[in-house]
Amino acid sequence: MFEHLDEHIGLKVDDLVILDELNVREYLNNHQELFQSINFTDHYAYQMKYGYTGQNNPIKIHEEAGVIKRIVLKTKNYPKNRIKLDISYDGTFYHGFQIQENLRTIQGQLSTLISQVLDKPVLVQGASRTDAGVHALQQVIHFDDEKDLDTDAWLRYLNHQLDADILVKKVEKTHPLFHSRYDVKEKEYFYQIKLGERDPLLKNYAWHVEYLDFIRLDDQLKKLIGTHDFTSFSKGNSDNSCRTIYDAGYKLDDDILKIYLSGNGFLRYMVRLIIAQVISYATKKTEKDILEIIALKSREFTKDLAPASGLYLSRITY
Helix, strand or coil: CCCCEEEEEEEEECCEEEECHHHHHHHHHHCHHHHCCCEECCCCCCCEEEEECCCCCEEEEEEECCEEEEEEECCCCCCCCEEEEEEEECCCCCCCCCCCCCCCCHHHHHHHHHHHHHCCCCCCEECCCCCCCCEEEEEEEEEECCCCCCHHHHHHHHHHHCCCCEEEEEEEEECCCCCCCCCCCEEEEEEEEEECCCCHHHCCCCEEECCCCHHHHHHHHHHHCEEEECHHHCCCCCCCCEEEEEEEEEEEECCEEEEEEEECCCCCCHHHHHHHHHHHHHCCCCCCCHHHHHHHCCCCCCCCCCCHHHEEEEEEEC
16 A cells, blocks of 8 residues: 655654655554555545545545655544535635635635534635635635534525625535645636727726737747746745646637636746736737746746736636
């Protein structure tokens, strides 16, 4: 079961964290009784394997190409009823996803309603902390339901109580160790642009750009694919600014342009900074190639942010 371990594997057992292959192997050998007779659940479509040990303790294992990268095991104090929600929202009148005091946020709205039902403070966790004004076709959140209420009841209640700009599309019970943010395999965003004449009805849903060169746009997007250090396209400090872009491209439907980016994760403001740069290049306002800017690891040439209104979190994959 644990034959092939990643050199930098992490193992977490309750509050104990062990790093690196040699240390993890030593712990596994000394505590074999904890990891015997693992039965995995039916989350076959997920990158993460979820299951229960012979002692009926929840476990999850992150494996890629036959190599185990992370193991999490809980033997005590784990939730019995973890709930996963798929939601969508119009972010126009919200100050982003993340809860902020005295401000209207997606996380705040959901946490308040769920806390009222469970009679205790609950802070829901989300897959992505979208910015103020950013929309979502698919956002995933989770929380723990100690009352073990029916999933259909949750769906009806939340959609009845939430404002019309948030919709809960699906409610399901999931594995106790499922985490909407940390278990993500891939995120996809698209950015919507209205070409040609300005449309006032799209003010909150697209960026208006009169004209651009599609050959130049395609060139810059293709160069994003792969693993890069995106320090030049992030705001704030991060311990690790390397991210992998799996795909980048665009679709044109009449005068509506959608630019797609999918990857294993995105830094704060990363997508909006990238969009501002590729549009600047495609409209010939700059000749600075995106790979040159990435290599600089500096914000010198990335001062502009694309408007939040055109950005959509479109897909979360586990």
